Every structure is written in C-alpha cells, then in structure tokens.
Amino acid sequence: MKPDNLTVLSEFLHKRENIDPARVTPEALLEELKVDSLMLLELLFEFEDRLGVKIPQDIPRPKTVGDLLGIVDKVTAGHGV
Amino acid sequence: MASARRVAVTGLGLVNPFGGDLPDFFGRMLRGESAIRLFTREDDVTRPLAVPAVRCANFDADAELGQSLSYTMDRYSQLGTTAALSAWRDAGLPRTKDAPRNDWGVSWGTALGGTLTFEKGYIEMLRNGRERVPPLSVVLGMSNAAASHISIQLGLGASSATYSVACASSAVAIGEVLQKIRSGEATLMVVGGSEAPLSYGVVRAWEAMRILALGDEASAARACRPFSSDRQGLVLGEGAGAMILEDWDHAVRRGARIYAEFAGCGSTSDHDHLVRPNVDGQMRAMRMAIHDGGLAPDEIDYINAHGTATREGDPIEIAAIRGVFGSRSAAVAVSATKSMHGHMLGATGVIEAIITVLSLASQEAPPTAYLDDVDRECTGVRHITGGPLRTSLRAALSNSFAFGGSNTVLAFRAAH
Numbered sequence: 001m002k003p004d005n006l007t008v009l010s011e012f013l014h015k016r017e018n019i020d021p022a023r024v025t026p027e028a029l030l031e032e033l034k035v036d037s038l039m040l041l042e043l044l045f046e047f048e049d050r051l052g053v054k055i056p057q058d059i060p061r062p063k064t065v066g067d068l069l070g071i072v073d074k075v076t077a078g079h080g081v
Numbered sequence: 082m083a084s085a086r087r088v089a090v091t092g093l094g095l096v097n098p099f100g101g102d103l104p105d106f107f108g109r110m111l112r113g114e115s116a117i118r119l120f121t122r123e124d125d126v127t128r129p130l131a132v133p134a135v136r137c138a139n140f141d142a143d144a145e146l147g148q149s150l151s152y153t154m155d156r157y158s159q160l161g162t163t164a165a166l167s168a169w170r171d172a173g174l175p176r177t178k179d180a181p182r183n184d185w186g187v188s189w190g191t192a193l194g195g196t197l198t199f200e201k202g203y204i205e206m207l208r209n210g211r212e213r214v215p216p217l218s219v220v221l222g223m224s225n226a227a228a229s230h231i232s233i234q235l236g237l238g239a240s241s242a243t244y245s246v247a248c249a250s251s252a253v254a255i256g257e258v259l260q261k262i263r264s265g266e267a268t269l270m271v272v273g274g275s276e277a278p279l280s281y282g283v284v285r286a287w288e289a290m291r292i293l294a295l296g297d298e299a300s301a302a303r304a305c306r307p308f309s310s311d312r313q314g315l316v317l318g319e320g321a322g323a324m325i326l327e328d329w330d331h332a333v334r335r336g337a338r339i340y341a342e343f344a345g346c347g348s349t350s351d352h353d354h355l356v357r358p359n360v361d362g363q364m365r366a367m368r369m370a371i372h373d374g375g376l377a378p379d380e381i382d383y384i385n386a387h388g389t390a391t392r393e394g395d396p397i398e399i400a401a402i403r404g405v406f407g408s409r410s411a412a413v414a415v416s417a418t419k420s421m422h423g424h425m426l427g428a429t430g431v432i433e434a435i436i437t438v439l440s441l442a443s444q445e446a447p448p449t450a451y452l453d454d455v456d457r458e459c460t461g462v463r464h465i466t467g468g469p470l471r472t473s474l475r476a477a478l479s480n481s482f483a484f485g486g487s488n489t490v491l492a493f494r495a496a497h
Binding site for chain 1: 148149152153213215216217220
C-alpha cells in the first residue's frame with residue numbers, strides 16, 4: 001500500500017530533523033517543524049518525485065501542514081492550485 | 082608600519098586524509114608518511130577511474146556537523162566547516178552567539194567550490210534522463226557556501242569573502258586579511274580553504290593536462306616526488322584547513338596560545354603564461370613577503386615549497402629561491418609536503434601554511450618524501466629528505482603558485 005501524503009511528510013521530517021511524527025498534524029505550523037524556505041523546496045521535490053506530478057511555481061506559500069497537503073492533493077487530483 | 086597591529090596565529094584545524102588530529106597529522110608529516118592511495122571510482126561513471134589520489138575516507142560529515150546541517154552542504158563545505166570549527170576549538174574560543182562579533186570575519190579559499198554537486202546534477206539530467214536537479218543544488222554548489230556556513234555557525238559579522246585563485250586560493254584568503262587586522266578593521270578572522278575535487282570530470286580534466294602522477298595499488302604512496310629526478314607529476318587530493326588569525330594584543334589579553342606570528346604576505350602575477358611558471362614573478366612574491374614582514378632574507382630558515390612534482394614547475398621554483406637567497410641558498414631548508422598530502426588545490430595553501438606554522442612552533446620541519454635523487458635542475462638549496470630537520474627556525478615562508486600566474490607567499494615568524 002502506498003503511504004499517504006501525511007505519512008510521507010512525517011517520515012521525511014523524522015529522517016531529516018528527528019521530529020516526532022506525532023507532532024506532524026494538519027494544524028501544525030511548518031515553521032515549528034523546522035520547515036524553512038529551503039526545506040519547503042525539498043519537500044515539494046519529494047512529493048513531485050513520489051507522486052509523479054508537477055507542482056506549479058506560483059503556489060501560495062503554505063503555513064501549516066494542512067496547507068501543504070492541500071496543495072499536493074489538488075495537484076494530484078488534477079484540479080490545479 | 083611601525084604602529085600597525087601584529088597578527089597572531091592562535092588556532093589551527095584541519096580535515097586530513099589520515100583521519101587523526103592535528104598532532105597526529107604533523108607527526109606523520111615529520112616522519113615523511115604519505116597519505117596517497119590508489120583512488121578508484123566505478124559507481125556512476127562511464128569509464129572507471131584509477132589514479133593515485135588523497136581522500137579523507139574516514140570523514141563522517143553527519144557525525145561532525147549533525148545530519149540536518151551536513152545535508153545542506155556540498156562535501157567541500159562539510160570539510161571546510163569541520164576544519165573551521167576545529168580551529169575555533171583549538172583557539173579556545175567559545176561557541177556563544179551572545180557576544181557581538183561584528184569585527185570578526187571569515188576569509189576562505191576554494192578553486193572549484195561545489196563541483197561534486199554540479200556533477201551530480203549533470204548525471205541526473207544527461208545520464209539518468211531526468212528533467213531536473215536536486216532542489217538545493219544552487220546553495221550547495223555556490224563557491225561562497227563554505228564561508229557562509231562558517232560565518233553562520235560561528236556568528237561572525239565582519240566580511241565573509243571567498244577567493245578562487247586556483248592552487249593559491251587559500252593562500253590568497255589568508256594573505257588578504259593581513260591588512261584588515263593590521264589596520265584594526267578586523268580583530269579576529271577565520272581563514273583557510275577547502276576542496277573536494279575528486280569528481281569524475283575534474284579528475285579526467287587533470288588527466289588530460291598530462292600532469293597527473295600515475296601509479297597502482299603498490300606504488301601509489303610514492304607517486305608524487307617533488308624535486309626528484311624521476312618525478313612524474315602531481316596527485317589530486319581533498320581536504321580542508323583553517324587558522325584563527327588575531328590581533329596580537331587581543332590574543333595576549335585573552336591568554337591565547339600563540340603558535341607563530343603571521344608576519345607578511347607577497348602577491349604577484351607572472352603576467353606571462355597560463356600554466357608555465359615564471360622565476361621573476363615568484364622571486365618578486367617571496368621578496369615582497371619578506372619585506373612586508375619586516376624580515377631580512379637571512380632570517381628565513383625554512384620554505385614550504387609549492388613543489389607539485391611537475392617536470393616544468395619544480396626547477397623554476399628552485400631557481401626563484403636561489404635568486405632571492407643568493408649565496409645563502411644552500412643553507413635554506415626546503416621541503417614539498419605535497420609528496421605526502423597531495424595537491425588539495427584551493428585547500429593546499431592553508432594546509433601548507435599550517436605545516437609551516439607548526440614547524441616554527443616545534444622547531445622541526447618535515448621532509449620531502451621519497452626524494453632519494455635530487456634532480457640536477459633542482460639543486461642549490463638544503464632539501465630536507467628522509468626525516469625531520471631539527472634546527473633553529475626563526476622565520477619561514479609558505480609558497481603558493483597558481484595556474485594563471487598568481488603567486489602568493491606567506492611569511493611567518495616564530496612566536497618566541
């Protein structure tokens with residue numbers, strides 16, 4: 001079974017920054033999970049790679065985990081952002 | 082310059098191929114021990130590589146820097162930041178970010194910067210058929226990345242500059258801070274350089290110049306033989322070195338250990354040829370460094386030569402030394418430590434400056450390894466061979482002569 005996007009995110013943050021997966025909830029602020037502008041680039045790259053999609057350049061800057069996953073979901077569903 | 086501040090060397094750090102600490106590295110240099118091994122690479126390259134080279138095989142960037150920091154760095158920045166942190170500890174400086182350090186800075190050297198990062202990108206696109214490269218490629222690969230990381234990690238608010246002057250890069254980076262500290266513009270500077278040049282394309286490029294020493298598993302250790310009649314070229318290496326340079330009075334006030342005085346620097350250009358060195362350009366650089374340091378030629382007891390073991394370069398450097406020191410040349414001790422640590426391009430100037438400083442501090446200088454038969458064209462100086470030279474060393478030069486004709490000579494004076 002393919003891991004869902006929240007799991008992909010929490011595994012990435014656990015591996016890179018040793019962040020407890022329990023903290024990675026939709027309401028959590030990305031900034032508090034050590035996701036700065038550079039790491040956001042890596043995360044978008046990771047999702048593009050895993051899901052075989054292209055996330056447009058002009059997406060709004062996500063503030064929370066939910067914002068980010070929403071962007072990924074929309075692109076995956078082919079609705080654009 | 083009577084009223085100018087003096088500059089003290091108060092900290093030394095490096096990442097070296099032996100994997101041990103600074104005393105271990107210098108001990109091996111004194112014993113004439115080579116770190117050169119056969120370097121092979123078959124993983125993701127078109128044709129396997131097999132050349133003598135110097136690698137820091139035991140270097141563990143995650144363990145040294147923490148994974149989240151090391152992940153944002155090319156290997157050249159990992160090596161460089163680790164060396165800088167090591168020099169910082171060696172100087173007895175605390176890792177606090179509270180104290181304002183806006184007159185402390187960093188001056189770094191690298192010839193190639195993040196060449197491994199760029200090569201990885203090319204392999205992804207051109208061989209693996211991908212449309213894009215990893216997202217941090219720009220900040221990993223940029224040539225000022227190492228200096229920036231050092232400045233962020235140590236909270237250094239004065240200038241953060243990177244010099245790319247081929248094989249003289251870190252010598253230039255060191256030389257350029259002399260006036261800053263003398264004038265009072267800076268109180269303390271982290272200086273040095275780092276290089277991680279063992280990419281497929283870079284090794285092949287040096288091969289194409291026909292000046293890389295050849296060798297196999299058995300002969301690799303003795304592949305680089307500067308000044309020897311049977312020398313056959315240079316050996317590429319990766320590594321990093323850093324020094325803490327400090328206003329002398331500031332160092333004394335905080336009770337720092339002073340290894341040596343950074344006395345003078347001379348920089349010249351051959352303005353002649355891209356790769357053929359020039360006796361006059363080298364002589365002018367040595368004379369300028371001696372004069373700038375308030376030294377007399379008679380006080381120079383040791384020269385760490387550029388000595389790359391190329392057919393053309395070695396006799397020119399010896400001729401330049403003879404030209405500067407005249408009838409006293411035969412008494413001037415000379416060694417080329419690239420015979421042991423290889424040519425670390427942008428890092429080699431600082432590695433050799435560290436060896437020069439440690440020679441003054443310990444009053445013993447390392448030999449040129451494997452120099453059994455001095456080339457007739459390279460005679461006239463006191464070549465150190467076989468083992469260390471233990472003698473009175475008052476002052477010393479470290480020579481760096483780059484492709485492109487840029488020459489930088491650093492002059493150090495014993496602290497006692």
